[in-house]
Amino acid sequence: MAQPALASEERKPAPAAHTDASVAAMTDDAIFDALVSGKIKSHNLEKALGDRSRAVTLRRRLVELQAAMAGSAELAGSAIKGLPHSDFNSAAFYDAVDGSNCENVIGYLPLPVGVVGPMRVDGKDYMVPLATTEGALVASTNRGARAISMAGGARTVLTGDGMTRAPLLRMPSLEAAAELKAWVENPENFKLVAEAFSSTSRFGRLQSLVVSTAGRNAYLRFKCSTGDAMGMNMITKGVNAALAAVVERFPTARILSLSGNVCTDKKPSAINWVDGRGKSVTAEVVLSRDIVENTLKTTADALVELNTGKNLIGSAVAGSIGGFNAHAANIVSAVFLATGQDVAQNVESSMCLTLLEHDDDPANEGGIIASVTMPSIEVGTVGGGTSLSSQAACLDLLGLRGAAAEPLTPGSNASQLARIVAASVLAGELSLMAAHTTGDLLRAHMALNRKPAAGSAQPGVTGGGAAAAAAGRIPARVASPTHGLAAVQGGAGSFRHPTAAAVPPGRRYFAAANHRAADKPVSPAREAPAFLSRHTTTPVGDACPILRGV
Ligand SMILES: CC(C)(COP(=O)([O-])OP(=O)([O-])OC[C@H]1O[C@@H](n2cnc3c(N)ncnc32)[C@H](O)[C@@H]1OP(=O)([O-])[O-])[C@@H](O)C(=O)NCCC(=O)NCCSC(=O)C[C@@](C)(O)CC(=O)[O-]
Ligand SMILES: NC(=O)C1=CN([C@@H]2O[C@H](COP(=O)(O)OP(=O)(O)OC[C@H]3O[C@@H](n4cnc5c(N)ncnc54)[C@H](OP(=O)(O)O)[C@@H]3O)[C@@H](O)[C@H]2O)C=CC1
Numbered sequence: 264m265a266q267p268a269l270a271s272e273e274r275k276p277a278p279a280a281h282t283d284a285s286v287a288a289m290t291d292d293a294i295f296d297a298l299v300s301g302k303i304k305s306h307n308l309e310k311a312l313g314d315r316s317r318a319v320t321l322r323r324r325l326v327e328l329q330a331a332m333a334g335s336a337e338l339a340g341s342a343i344k345g346l347p348h349s350d351f352n353s354a355a356f357y358d359a360v361d362g363s364n365c366e367n368v369i370g371y372l373p374l375p376v377g378v379v380g381p382m383r384v385d386g387k388d389y390m391v392p393l394a395t396t397e398g399a400l401v402a403s404t405n406r407g408a409r410a411i412s413m414a415g416g417a418r419t420v421l422t423g424d425g426m427t428r429a430p431l432l433r434m435p436s437l438e439a440a441a442e443l444k445a446w447v448e449n450p451e452n453f454k455l456v457a458e459a460f461s462s463t464s465r466f467g468r469l470q471s472l473v474v475s476t477a478g479r480n481a482y483l484r485f486k487c488s489t490g491d492a493m494g495m496n497m498i499t500k501g502v503n504a505a506l507a508a509v510v511e512r513f514p515t516a517r518i519l520s521l522s523g524n525v526c527t528d529k530k531p532s533a534i535n536w537v538d539g540r541g542k543s544v545t546a547e548v549v550l551s552r553d554i555v556e557n558t559l560k561t562t563a564d565a566l567v568e569l570n571t572g573k574n575l576i577g578s579a580v581a582g583s584i585g586g587f588n589a590h591a592a593n594i595v596s597a598v599f600l601a602t603g604q605d606v607a608q609n610v611e612s613s614m615c616l617t618l619l620e621h622d623d624d625p626a627n628e629g630g631i632i633a634s635v636t637m638p639s640i641e642v643g644t645v646g647g648g649t650s651l652s653s654q655a656a657c658l659d660l661l662g663l664r665g666a667a668a669e670p671l672t673p674g675s676n677a678s679q680l681a682r683i684v685a686a687s688v689l690a691g692e693l694s695l696m697a698a699h700t701t702g703d704l705l706r707a708h709m710a711l712n713r714k715p716a717a718g719s720a721q722p723g724v725t726g727g728g729a730a731a732a733a734a735g736r737i738p739a740r741v742a743s744p745t746h747g748l749a750a751v752q753g754g755a756g757s758f759r760h761p762t763a764a765a766v767p768p769g770r771r772y773f774a775a776a777n778h779r780a781a782d783k784p785v786s787p788a789r790e791a792p793a794f795l796s797r798h799t800t801t802p803v804g805d806a807c808p809i810l811r812g813v
């Protein structure tokens with residue numbers, strides 16, 4: 264296949280830079296102002312400062328500000344404080360865990376939490392936390408998020424919302440199994456069963472009950488709404504009560520298990536792919552040629568061709584169920600870990616159909632329509648691991664902690680989280696697919712995903728990043744001293760900050776002052792000047808780049 268990667272010389276030039284030493288000598292307040300004004304990039308802090316703890320502290324201050332722009336200013340402040348970075352209150356943690364999250368506890372496992380964003384989803388900006396040990400994942404998703412926000416944001420639709428549980432009943436005969444099915448599926452009897460189900464929860468409401476039979480086995484697939492909970496305990500409790508009503512009518516039925524695998528929980532299955540489980544969401548973004556070429560550094564033709572060959576045909580050849588994507592599971596798992604979801608449910612939650620299509624609108628020649636359709640995202644904002652302090656802080660960062668409060672209806676927080684999961688997957692898909700088209704995958708991972716032994720070159724990559732770029736093997740931006748590859752490979756590199764001229768048009772945040780596309784919405788944080796003025800000396804208003812929309 265032709266590699267339509269843009270030649271490195273066609274790419275935007277790297278911006279002018281501070282030297283690392285000059286940045287390290289600045290005060291924290293001065294660096295923070297430089298971050299806000301776009302003179303220093305947040306993801307370059309470690310390299311520029313040579314002090315990773317200081318980098319994390321400064322980045323947290325920035326994320327607090329960015330999250331404040333996306334929602335409640337004070338909430339964002341407490342969110343980031345709730346996510347520990349230097350010390351950890353293990354006694355409170357063990358108290359919280361006991362009786363709800365883990366048994367036989369012997370410790371805890373620190374996992375790095377990175378952040379992606381601001382990413383615009385349905386007109387609102389989000390800072391999305393990702394917990395992962397796969398270097399390059401956050402960088403990649405961040406690139407996709409940037410492309411999405413530059414395009415005005417992702418739009419999402421929720422096409423289904425119901426958790427399922429399918430107990431297995433063993434009937435004395437084939438006929439009894441058929442009779443059970445007919446009885447349960449009769450609307451009058453469904454009402455009886457639903458009443459018993461609903462008596463167990465203020466939020467769990469039975470939506471449907473479909474029976475599959477196999478010989479004398481009957482599988483009753485209950486589907487219910489679960490408010491803001493992911494809902495597995497809730498539905499299992501409801502099903503237990505509902506079955507009492509069923510068994511009263513069919514006393515010879517034997518309940519073999521509350522779960523008969525037709526649910527299907529934590530295992531691959533076609534039923535979830537076809538019928539949905541949890542939240543069914545589609546997220547879409549329309550990207551212009553400029554964004555495809557300058558942010559993703561590829562072309563529409565290359566993306567469309569690869570998506571067809573890899574995500575559609577390749578997955579079909581592999582006999583995939585719901586795996587018509589590049590790496591949805593990467594982003595789903597990372598968001599799940601950060602926000603306290605049941606990570607085993609990433610099996611079905613990661614089912615995803617990625618579409619990258621040419622835009623037939625003549626006004627968007629060279630652009631693409633990108634979407635992910637995910638029928639089975641199982642998430643909650645109450646229950647399970649969501650109430651542990653660090654995970655709750657990550658939900659706070661999204662403004663989605665706990666039960667949705669008035670005037671929102673119960674379930675709004677959980678469904679919004681599912682929409683953000685889908686949009687984040689869209690970001691990850693766009694960036695990885697772009698990297699595949701340009702041959703950047705391995706190089707990015709050698710740079711960001713493998714620490715070299717002291718003094719040794721990276722396996723699989725010879726020479727420094729700049730040398731590799733000069734040889735045309737890697738894109739200039741990856742090889743730029745402002746990014747990881749040069750550093751890992753021993754490139755001397757200096758820290759750079761963009762000049763007004765060097766900032767690409769359409770840059771969303773951290774752009775040089777006074778660049779703003781007039782037709783794009785303004786961040787809600789524009790209305791939070793008091794909060795901002797407490798946190799930065801950068802002027803609030805149009806002159807403050809961080810307050811600007813795309
Ligand atoms: C690494 C990039 C993004 C470089 O890509 P690039 O375009 O050269 O990066 P750039 O330096 O020009 O920066 C562009 C933007 O990317 C983001 N970005 C860039 N660097 C950072 C960073 N350090 N930290 C945070 N964000 C970063 C950031 O938004 C930045 O904008 P800026 O803020 O600079 O204006 C690209 O090469 C890439 O996306 N590679 C793909 C890596 C990837 O997606 N890995 C995921 C795992 S793959 C896997 O596990 C599954 C697999 C592969 O087996 C599945 C399959 O396909 O079968
Ligand atoms: N039992 C099982 O088979 C399985 C369990 N799990 C585990 O289940 C746990 C999650 O179960 P889940 O049912 O989601 O959570 P919980 O068991 O914590 O139940 C949710 C609780 O929150 C209450 N609640 C308060 N406000 C709301 C609201 N707005 N919306 C919904 N509920 C609200 C519910 O009230 P009310 O009492 O009125 O319903 C209920 O008591 C996870 O730990 C997961 O790992 C995972 C897979 C299988």
